[in-house]
Amino acid sequence: MLFDSPAFFLFLIPVVFFYWRMNHRAQNVFLLLASYFFYGWWDWRFLALMIGSTTMDFLIAQKIVPARQNPHRKQWFIFSLVLNFTILGIFKYFDFFAGSFVGMLDNLGLHHIPLPLIHVILPPGISFYTFQEVAYIVDVYKGRIEDSRTFYDYGLFISFFAHLIAGPIQRPGHLLPQTQNERTFDPDRFFDGLMLIFSGLIRKCIVADNCALLVDAVFGGQLGPPNFWVVLLGTYGFAWQVYGDFSGYSDIARGCAQLLGFHFMVNFRQPFLAHRLQDFWRRWHISLSTWLRDYLYIPMGGSRLGTWKTIKNLFLTMVLAGLWHGANWTFVIFGAIHGIVLPIERFFFPAKARAAANSVPAPPTGFFALWAQRILTFNILCLSLAFFRATSLHAAVQFLAGLSNFAWQPEYASAFFLLCLYSVPLFLIDLHLEATDQEYPFANASYAFRTAMAASAFAALALFSGSNLNAFVYFQF
């Protein structure tokens, strides 16, 4: 059930309607069942996997609470981590690593090595819910949170349909108490939730789906062999597509959560206005970047163990972040580009980087310096996104090789016009949000004004939505 499909709203409206007429315990059971229905809508077979994995972690967590002094708590903790990452590895990475291994042996002259590929379909959202389960296990083990005593609460924390398929990845310390405590209906937050849903739909259906038309044509070769203009169109277009797509999804997810009295963390904060890549990762998919920081980068030593270990930790974290996105070398290179540029930024801006360890680095004060850095950062990002979007390393290199050819075709003008038509309004909205520090446009305006804006958004959605129902890009992760 895609968030932008009519079927989802036929699901959401009755869920919200009945939910607020129940007591807290019934609400949790009802939402858990609704979430299982939502997940099973894709494929009921994967529901068993998710429930099994949730149940295991729920039971293991009770054995690893520090206060209970179980002598085997460390073994249970390691067992849980191994179990979670094995499930993820089998479903997401087994064929990739097995195939790469066979390819490597083939290059070494060892042909026809029999290594079975399992060819399983990737269960939706497996990367997202696995990361949430791991965060829960780690936090319980470290004593940061109490283990959940009720399966309904924990099950809802993992399976809540609003974040289940593509995040934002929720922290147990943030969401679990919300499932455990009674939620009260807050009309303001309910209305904000509606506005976030409209904002998300505009980003996804108008910006992302229409940019996708262009991007698919560029990478499909319909606009001819890659040259400078085609590469520009493809990478810029994809940047706006994936931003509109995922920030749209996150807005809808957050909006749905607010309709039901929950609060999700902000997942995007105008990422294309970042003046450095470090700044970018504090604005883009924040729930993933903070997860990686807290559960991978810092446990590896972070920046506390000297320059070289910091560089190594940054590089490894970013490569794993790339690999998290998908089982393909293109994602590894995407991560590696970020893993190389981030230490370079730290080298060139050491004082600022150190000061920025726990806060967003201060942008340059001059207008031109700021925009020059923003443009440079955006273009480095677009370069890495060429690998993100390409189907293979070879295709990505071939695509980027076109940058040296400047041959112009008349149809490019219409294509760039179309790209601007969809991306510039989102860019202007981002400038407005950056200046006003609001969650969505006109968040501080009167209810009547926002109602009128939402009604206009509904009309715009009806008339300008991309025709194809494209699945959200991050669903494949």
Place this chain on the structure above:
Amino acid sequence: MPSFISNSRHPAVTCAKILFAICAALSICFEFLSDYLLKHHSETYARISQQYADALRVRPAKPGEPMSVLMVGNSLLLDGIDVDRLQKLTSSQLDIHPIFLEATGYYDWLYALRRLFQEGSRPQVVVLGVGVNAFLSNSVRREYAPLMFFDLKDTYNIASDLKMDRTGASNLLLEHSSAFWDTRSVLRMQILKHIVPHCGELFLLLKPQPPVPSEPEFGTIANPRLQQLRRMCEAYGAKLIILVPPTPASEDAVHEMTLASRSAGVETLVPLDPAVLPANYYQADAIHLNSEGAAIFTVALATCLPRQLLGHDAVASRD
């Protein structure tokens, strides 16, 4: 009392209710408006409605009458055949009833033909010409076709045939039931044409062309489809002919299609060898014939089709 009910007079809740009502009202308005625009201003809808209604009246020819032919296809035939000229050139031998809808393929016509037969159409011959790519593609056109060609049951069967997930299936159902949902991308395109210069040409370029699979995959896909179509047509007393219109670089595909048809017991008609038609007979998209190409193809079809259906002698004696 639940907090939701106790807060029902809060301005935020009131505005949420108003917004809900506005969205519902807009949905109804868009539905009526789309239905009106479709029925009064859409050339495609008018053409297909007329052609569909004509096709429903097709009956087997009585002795001495020209053979009834239902010719269906996509833009390759819409642009590639001068229907009036074809009918004029073949009027003594054939009574041709065309239905040409752009961007349609095998599944569109499988279900459209089935519905036509079920509703009483009885042509002696069905000529299907969608090009090899569209014949092998796993999709249906999401505008016009669900509304005009499929019935409710078909939408479930198509969703199953195309292995759509439940979201895809529910959208297809909605496209069948709602004029707005069916034609919203057409409306969007009409608006964009007024905003973006050369938008039509750009979107022609952006349309993906799925690659034609090579043997043995070609036969694996094509054979069951051809057999299914043949059996359906035979069940209603019609003969099936696969018409392969020319497209550049389709030489191998045409050859493979002919082989697959032969093994499925279906006749193929290739009036023009794509290899002999130079590029200047095609439109800028290098897929569709231009008016000069269409003139050549129409004459070739008018010569080949009666010959294939009636045999050389019969054609000569009728002439």
